[in-house]
Amino acid sequence: MNRFISFLEEKFVPVAAKIGGQKHLVAIRDSFASLMPLILVGAFAVLLNNVFFVPWSLLASYIGEESAFIVWANTNLAPLFSLMESGTFAIIALGLTFSMGYNRAVNEDKDPLSTGLISVASFVLLGALARNNEVVASWVTNFLGAQGIFIGLLVGLITPEIYFAIVRKDWVIKMPDTVPPAVAKGFSAVIPGFIAVFFWALVAYIFNVAAGMNIFTWFETNIAAGLSVLGQNIISIVFISTLIPLLWFFGLHGANMLEAIMSPVYGTMGIENITKFSNxxxxxxxxxxxxxxxxxxxxxxxxxxxxxxxxxxxxxxxxxxxxxxxxxxxxxxxxxxxxxxxxxxxxxxxxxxxxxxxxxxxxxxxxxxxxxxxxxxxxxxxxxxxxxxxxxxxxxxxxxxxxxxxxxxxxxxxxxxxxxxxxxxxxxxxxxxxxxxxxxxxxxxx
Known part of the structure; x- marks a missing residue:
């Protein structure tokens, strides 16, 4: 047993640590972590509704959905918490895209605010505001929430790389030292931002012309269903469940290291479950x-x-x-x-x-x-x-x-x-x- 543990410690741990410290995976992990205020606020709002206030709530199953309290709460309290949900869960993908750009810029010592805003602009122009799918979740009218998380990840990973590449070439507008720093940063982001946004505009144009749909709808139609099936495969679930304690045994935070995988796949499914149950x-x-x-x-x-x-x-x-x-x-x-x-x-x-x-x-x-x-x-x-x-x-x-x-x-x-x-x-x-x-x-x- 000691020999086996020594083998794993020598061969497995360094590779796992290197993967866990990879800058893009770290950005994904940190970006999902930074969304916790949105997720927890929305979660408490949904939890209160589902436990106490709506006709399908846990309380209603005991006292009856026609009871005076449930009728009153569903009319006066449930809409309030539904609004809180629409301001949190409903913009998860948008927040993730900004957070990805922001965190990548912080790690590369670049302007985080400009990088995050350019990432959001790129995400929106791809068609995030338009959704009309009668076959899949017809009540959802945009891709700002859980439905747009994977494209948000893609945009959040690629946009900063384009932005940083232009900045490294020094293709920026430089202002005199007398100009306030905030204004100078804004001008220096114009050219890198233009090129990054233009890249995504070209991608959006190609999808609209060649596929007849935006990239969100194409992804939802062709890939999302397959990912959902793969994510529900017991082999992949058990593999994750085994890898977490294996990493922990060697002193590596297994859950944190795998969060870059668990949050995009299983976190997204969790948010979708909440929305579907409410509908x-x-x-x-x-x-x-x-x-x-x-x-x-x-x-x-x-x-x-x-x-x-x-x-x-x-x-x-x-x-x-x-x-x-x-x-x-x-x-x-x-x-x-x-x-x-x-x-x-x-x-x-x-x-x-x-x-x-x-x-x-x-x-x-x-x-x-x-x-x-x-x-x-x-x-x-x-x-x-x-x-x-x-x-x-x-x-x-x-x-x-x-x-x-x-x-x-x-x-x-x-x-x-x-x-x-x-x-x-x-x-x-x-x-x-x-x-x-x-x-x-x-x-x-x-």
Whole structure:
């Protein structure tokens, strides 16, 4: 086992670290992170509506959609929170495009505001404001929200590169030193901005002429459906679930490193699930008008039980069975943050990182929990994720709120906690034997 871990540490970790530090992937990760104010504000607005105020809310399922409170709330409160949703979720792709340009410019020490604005201009001219697809989500009239995220990523990655290339050639308008800096920056961005916008105008023209549709509609028609099917493939989901703890075992933040993949694919599906649910869609599948089985929030609801590696059940197993005093002390300190999905005290305190005793359960527990939750949702035992819940929400409650009150989801969450506990338990006992052997050897030396 030690030889295998050393091999991975020597061959796998440097490559993973290099990929995780790649500047474009870092920009994607940071850009999605910067959207958290929009996402969380919109999520709370949707959550309040879906739990309390609309006829299909969790509360309405108990007191009846015809009850006086639901009728009053749907008339007076629900529209208010719907407006909040339209100002947050409905412009996610637009915000992402600006954030991508801004973050790339910050990393390259270029003008971030100009780069972000030019990226937004390019995104809009491609046809982001016009959408009329009766076959796919006919209620959506533009691509500013989740439907435009992939094109927003494309624009946010390419536009800064064009902009930076022109700036490096020094094809900029230079103003005298007496001109205020803000004005000088504006003029210096004119030529690079013109060339970048012209490039995307040419792309838009080619698509309109050759394909008879804008790039958003073409992508939605030809590629988006395939990506959705691929994203719902259990092999890709399990692979991600395995890679996250594997990276963490070597001290690399697995979830953060893979966020550049998880957010564009599964985060987008999560936002689309919320929108579809609000528009009355209840069927689960891979179709355009069906709710996705697995989204970004599925990991928080069913897999990250206390954090990456499902370490909350490990904490409980240590508190119950461990005879290693240092581990029990760390477990006691790690229990409160673990309940709220923060497990760095356990990962580095027990430690889990580079600890061969816990390598096998730490790597295997997430794929197993993923398989259980995925098929439970696929067969309809657990409801789909239709609310965005803060990742710090404790297990079980997270699943209940994220699925808008699915008791099947609660059951799966409890089952997964038990499974993780059972997986970790024998390794806690192995750790006891290791500690006993170490103490015997120390006594012999003394």
């Amino acid at each position: 009355g869609i209840r069927a689960v599948g891979t179709g355009a008008d069906e709710l996705a089985v697995w989204v970004r929030g599925s990991w928080d609801a069913y897999v990250f039980m206390g954090g990456s590696g499902a370490t909350l059940p490990l904490i409980i197993a240590i508190l119950v069975f461990s005879k290693v005093k240092s581990q029990k002390e760390v477990a006691k300190l790690g229990l409160p943050p673990g309940i709220f999905m923060i497990n760095e005290p356990v990962l580095f305190g027990i430690p889990i990182v580079l600890n061969p005793v816990y390598f096998i359960p730490f790597i295997l527990v997430q794929p197993i929990l993923t398989l259980v939750a995925f098929y439970a949702a696929k067969i309809g035992f657990a409801g789909p994720i239709v609310n965005s819940v803060p990742w710090t929400t404790p297990p079980i409650l997270n699943a209940f709120l994220a699925t808008n009150g699915s008791w099947g989801a609660v059951g799966v969450s409890i089952i997964n906690l038990v499974i993780a506990f059972v997986i970790y338990m024998p390794f806690v006992m192995i750790a006891n034997r290791y500690e006993e052997q170490r103490e015997i050897e120390e006594e012999k030396i003394a």
